[in-house]
Amino acid sequence: MNKFKTTFWHTYLSKVKAKSFIITTIIVMLLIVLAGNFDKIMNLFDSSEAINTVEVEATEEFTEQFSAVLPEISEDISMTDSDGDIVLTVEDSVPITATVESEVEISSAQQTEIELALDSVNREMVVNSLDLTEEEAGLMAAEIDVDFQTAESMEEGDSGAAGEMDEPNYLNIVIFYVTVFVMFFVVINYASQIGTEIAMEKSSRVIEMIVSSVSPVNHLFAKILAIICVSLTQLFFFVATIIAVIYLVDIGAIISEFGLEANDRTLPMIIYSLVFLLLGLVLYLSVSALLGSFVSRMEDLQQALLPITLMSIGGMYLGMFNLFNPDNMLVIITSYFPFFTPFVMPLRVLDPDTSHLTVWIGMVIVIITVIIAVYFAARIYKGSILSTDKGIIKNIRKFNKGE
Amino acid sequence: MSLVLSNLTKRFDDFTAVDDINIEVPTGSMYGFLGGNGAGKTTTFRMLLGLLTPTAGNITYNDKKIDYSMTDKIGYLPEERGLHPKLQVDEQIQYLAKLKGMKKADIDKQLDFWLEEFEVPENKQKKIEKLSKGNQQKIQLIASIIHEPELIILDEPFSGLDPVNVEILKKAVKNLNESGATILFSTHRMDHVEELCEELCILNKGQQVVNGNIDDIKSDFGQKELVIEGRHDISFLKDFPGVLDFKQKRNKNVIKIAEEKYAEDIYNEIIRIGYFKRFQVMEPSLNDIFIAKVGRQYE
Secondary structure, three states, X not given: OHHHHHHHHHHHHHHHOOHHHHHHHHHHHHHHHHHHOHHXXXXXXXXXXXXXXXXXXXXXXXXXXXXXXXXXXXXXXXXXXXXXXXXXXXXXXXXXXXXXXXXXXXXXXXXXXXXXXXXXXXXXXXXXXXXXXXXXXXXXXXXXXXXXXXXXXXXXXXXXXXXXXXXXXXXXXXXXXXXXXXXXXXXHXXXXXXHHHHHHHHHOOHHHHHHOOOOHHHHHHHHHHHHHHHHHHHXXXXXXXXXXXXXXXXXXXXXXXXXXXXXXXXXXXXXXXXHXXXXXXXXXXXXXXXHHOOOOOXXXXXXXXXXXXXXXXXXXXXXXHOOOOOOOHHHHHHOOOOOOHHHHHXXXXXXXXXXXXXXXXXXXXXXXXXXXXXXXXXXXXXXXOOOOOOOHHHHHHHHHHOO | OOEEEEEEEEEEOOEEEEEEEEEXXXXXXXXXXXXXXXXXXXXXXXHHOOOOOOOEEEEEEOOEEOOOXXXXXXXXXOOOOOOOOOOEHHHHHHHHXXXXXXXXXXXHHHHHHHHHHOOOHHHOOOEHHHOOHHHHHHHHHHHHHOOOOOEXXXXXXXXXXXXXXXXXXXXXXXXXXXXXXXXXXXXXXXXXXXXXXXXXXXXXXXXXXXXXXXXXXXHHHOOEEEEEEOOOOOHHHHHOOOEEEEEEEOOEEEEEEOOOHHHHHHHHHHOOOOOOOEEEEEOOOHHXXXXXXXXXXXX
């Protein structure tokens, strides 16, 4: 156990103290802070000035209606009789023809606000000019009701929600998106690190000294765990920065601007995303260790790690391409394939029809695969540690003989 | 008997790397493993340390099988030299010594001592990849002996070093042995074994040619070398009973005889001729033993 700790700390500290680790961590933390202050940065580059007052030149009827609508749409702009920041001239016609005169550039957000207000008044004026009753006007504004009844949705009709596609929740999608991206980033980065670590010890032959003191399996596990902890340390810094940004910088504005609101699936989404992120890391790093122990020379490493690279790219794209389509058959099938599960299963959590059981099955599949990968990694590592056979295939053959 | 190898055999596919070796390494001895390339020295050491599983046979140390519970007492210098190239010398030694169960402060003290002993104290903070091959080898030797092991296994410890460094390392190895460690080392240099070891084992193509105490081996071997120096021609001795080989170089004659008893007959024969300034019975060299046993020149 002591030797396990020695190798663990040695690997962990040498990785965490490495310049590459410190620099990438700081860069990503800076990017997160930048993203959190996105609105402020946008404003820096936005030469337009805020408009506070608007002077309206129009009929009394229009002015009255406009003054009623404006406060509902814009918080910043108020009506004034004279000397306004902008002058709004409206011709008395239906539909409205308006001209806005301003000394300064008006921001696109405020332009939209003014347009919305005008639009609203216009609709009212049209309704008035057509002499419609309030009921008739209401009918025009009513939303249509469409019920798509397909054979499938009829069968499970009792669930009530069936056949009715929920509006996607953007916050959950963002959570999914961030998780998958982070997982991809960490897997690609650390898979090569653990592979390098193992292949380097083999190619520099220091491994023979090490395994004369500590059993190969013990050593391998200490290494895998250390690298996983290094990746978690990095993740911790990222998450801490995100939380700090949420609390320190007022990002409420950004969130509401993008229409991000939590719903009842947000919490399970966060939990499952974290669980699959962890499982994904453990799975991919264990398999990388397995692949790293096949090679004896650094030159062969990238080739040996190719399956990891391809699978993680595949997993990420499966997730990204089906973002708005989580009940797609491709998603359902691939969510049970262990190497895609960590990427795809959280996507299925987005779909309210996915039961918890499905997600748990996904977890079990990944855990079983991790156990198998670790078992094989340990066996191959033990057998191939002193072999300087160049080919990957030769090492696999050796493993089969149990040498 | 501290370390016992009995009927040890290792086969890789059709190739037998080590074939039925039986040796006993007494506690506190300096044991030499002599053999050319591919003789099976490294394979034997790897089996000793449990890095390879023997195809047949047993290895015991103090009547127990060697496993990871006793590796703290064993020091091993592999033949394949290698350390983490990116680490500093002290970081590397700290790591490897901690794996042997040492404490940080002790490691530091011992490291200073050994760096001084090997005359490279300036290398402590240097990166390993910056060191010369010989200096890396010293660092690796330090890593294998820093924890004061009872049993030290050194695979070709002196290969690739210049003569000055060979002497420094030899001195260190001798000191370790004198302070009680059992040392097992392999080499392909006969002179190192003759100089350092009391006990040895000669391997040839995986087979044990001879083993035991060097003096016993030499006296049991029987064959002696007779050196006779004088002005008289004694080439008639070629056909004398017991004479195996006769070489003449100006006044010096080197005669190989099957047993020491023939020396007396020869002595009695030549004193009748006249004065000889030298008549000496020499012990056979390991090289002679090797040739006699294997039937070909060593290496």
